[in-house]
Amino acid sequence: MTTPSRYWREIPQRYRLEANKCESCGMSFFPPRLICPECKNRDLVPTKLAQAGKVISYTIIRVPPHQFSDQAPYAVGIVELDDGVKLTAQIVDCDFEEIKIGQRVKIEFRKIFQEGESGILCYGYKFVPE
Amino acid sequence: MRDVAVIGVGITKWGELWEKSLRTIFVETALLALDDAGVDRLDSMYVGCMTSGLFVGQEHIASMLADYLGQNPIPAARVETACSSGGLALRLGYIEVASGMNDVVLVGGIEKMTDVSGYEATYALGTAADQEYEGYHGLTFPGLYALMARAHMDKYGTTREQLAQVAVKNHQNGSKNPVAQFPFKVTVEQVVNSVMIADPLRILDCSPITDGAAAAILCPVEMAKKMNKPIIKIIGTGHATDTIALSSRKDITWLEATYQAAKQAYAMADKKPEDIDLVEVHDCFTIAEICVTEALGFVEKGKGGKAVEEGVTAIGGKIPVNTSGGLKSKGHPVGATGAAQIVEIVEQLRGQAGDRQVKNARIGMAQNMGGSGGSTLVHIFERE
Numbered sequence: 387m388t389t390p391s392r393y394w395r396e397i398p399q400r401y402r403l404e405a406n407k408c409e410s411c412g413m414s415f416f417p418p419r420l421i422c423p424e425c426k427n428r429d430l431v432p433t434k435l436a437q438a439g440k441v442i443s444y445t446i447i448r449v450p451p452h453q454f455s456d457q458a459p460y461a462v463g464i465v466e467l468d469d470g471v472k473l474t475a476q477i478v479d480c481d482f483e484e485i486k487i488g489q490r491v492k493i494e495f496r497k498i499f500q501e502g503e504s505g506i507l508c509y510g511y512k513f514v515p516e
Numbered sequence: 517m518r519d520v521a522v523i524g525v526g527i528t529k530w531g532e533l534w535e536k537s538l539r540t541i542f543v544e545t546a547l548l549a550l551d552d553a554g555v556d557r558l559d560s561m562y563v564g565c566m567t568s569g570l571f572v573g574q575e576h577i578a579s580m581l582a583d584y585l586g587q588n589p590i591p592a593a594r595v596e597t598a599c600s601s602g603g604l605a606l607r608l609g610y611i612e613v614a615s616g617m618n619d620v621v622l623v624g625g626i627e628k629m630t631d632v633s634g635y636e637a638t639y640a641l642g643t644a645a646d647q648e649y650e651g652y653h654g655l656t657f658p659g660l661y662a663l664m665a666r667a668h669m670d671k672y673g674t675t676r677e678q679l680a681q682v683a684v685k686n687h688q689n690g691s692k693n694p695v696a697q698f699p700f701k702v703t704v705e706q707v708v709n710s711v712m713i714a715d716p717l718r719i720l721d722c723s724p725i726t727d728g729a730a731a732a733i734l735c736p737v738e739m740a741k742k743m744n745k746p747i748i749k750i751i752g753t754g755h756a757t758d759t760i761a762l763s764s765r766k767d768i769t770w771l772e773a774t775y776q777a778a779k780q781a782y783a784m785a786d787k788k789p790e791d792i793d794l795v796e797v798h799d800c801f802t803i804a805e806i807c808v809t810e811a812l813g814f815v816e817k818g819k820g821g822k823a824v825e826e827g828v829t830a831i832g833g834k835i836p837v838n839t840s841g842g843l844k845s846k847g848h849p850v851g852a853t854g855a856a857q858i859v860e861i862v863e864q865l866r867g868q869a870g871d872r873q874v875k876n877a878r879i880g881m882a883q884n885m886g887g888s889g890g891s892t893l894v895h896i897f898e899r900e
Contacts, residue, residue: 445662452635454654
């Protein structure tokens with residue numbers, strides 16, 4: 387369920403990929419965290435995610451939740467970005483047969499779904515082949 | 517801490533129970549457990565339920581169920597860790613009896629899932645994943661396990677047929693279970709040609725949408741002995757968590773919470789995987805059973821697919837897995853699944869499992885998992 391306040395609150399991650407990083411152990415986090423799960427350090431500094439990476443795994447969703455019923459089938463993958471952060475999003479602009487584990491992809495800004503006829507247009511990131 | 521026994525269990529036929537409400541399904545089941553235990557009064561109860569709010573629009577169900585079970589004013593709590601809510605109820609009930617706080621405690625689970633459409637059920641189940649970073653992108657539960665399956669196939673060479681063999685085995689077992697939702701056999705060919713849900717998982721790789729409940733009665737072992745009951749002791753309990761977003765894990769083919777919960781339970785029971793005679797695991801999808809048998813230490817990392825192919829996990833194999841039919845054939849009313857695992861283990865350890873009985877079963881294990889593995893409960897039981 388996307389409400390205006392929730393959508394607005396999530397814009398820094400959805401639009402700008404704002405992440406943070408633990409200066410003590412070097413791990414990056416998306417979404418940003420308040421405490422590092424590895425070393426429990428709380429001095430985390432803002433950082434921006436890498437813009438490309440490789441596919442770790444993928445699937446084709448054929449039975450979608452209702453917000454995505456007009457889009458199925460669509461591909462969703464987990465991608466390990468070049469800074470080590472792993473991210474889940476749709477893989478688009480390619481045939482399903484072309485998607486492979488290990489394949490290079492980059493992040494692009496796209497429309498994700500629409501909340502009904504007069505609801506919010508929800509934007510965010512998707513992966514496209516590099 | 518006092519030793520704790522399971523003195524009664526109850527389960528009713530699972531399926532699409534359109535004629536029955538959440539409260540009726542639960543109370544019918546709980547009454548069977550009370551009868552089996554030979555008690556009519558409880559000191560307290562814990563009920564696992566993932567999302568009665570989304571499925572039937574009713575929260576605050578613990579008091580309602582205690583009321584309809586004729587047990588007000590006892591303390592009653594609904595507990596939730598997604599699909600492992602029933603296992604959590606068992607652990608909390610165990611702790612309450614072991615601590616000496618109360619003597620006779622009901623632990624159970626319920627989910628009434630068929631009052632909503634398939635889309636709404638997919639959405640409701642999806643709330644066990646990270647809504648902001650997985651659900652937002654259209655990822656579903658079958659999708660999450662499909663990601664694990666694809667990675668497991670790529671990393672370890674697990675085959676499409678091996679996934680199918682999990683379904684074949686569990687339906688074979690479930691065909692002998694009178695309460696199973698789908699008590700029929702399937703073939704590898706049927707599984708690999710069934711409708712695709714989230715590649716590479718097909719509909720016969722997935723557990724179904726189910727209405728159902730299960731319940732068990734716990735009490736101190738000393739009390740059970742005076743009641744002249746067969747003693748099934750809880751000798752180990754473990755509970756662990758992991759990231760709820762699959763992508764945040766170091767290795768998406770490895771269930772760390774299951775490994776950690778099992779480690780606790782094995783240590784407490786002073787048992788090893790070789791000591792376990794049978795295990796009920798959380799096969800919400802065929803790949804889940806493969807990953808779970810690895811994390812519980814029954815097979816080497818990456819060898820779960822080969823184990824099912826070689827019959828290691830069949831009844832009569834080295835470690836029978838999901839003699840009840842598992843979630844796959846018996847059904848998966850999410851909050852009830854962990855409680856139903858207790859029923860199967862207790863029936864097996866009492867020697868009452870009929871055609872699916874594991875010979876000389878003395879020690880059994882139950883592994884119940886929430887989400888894509890973000891929470892896991894493991895329990896070990898022993899017949900005294």
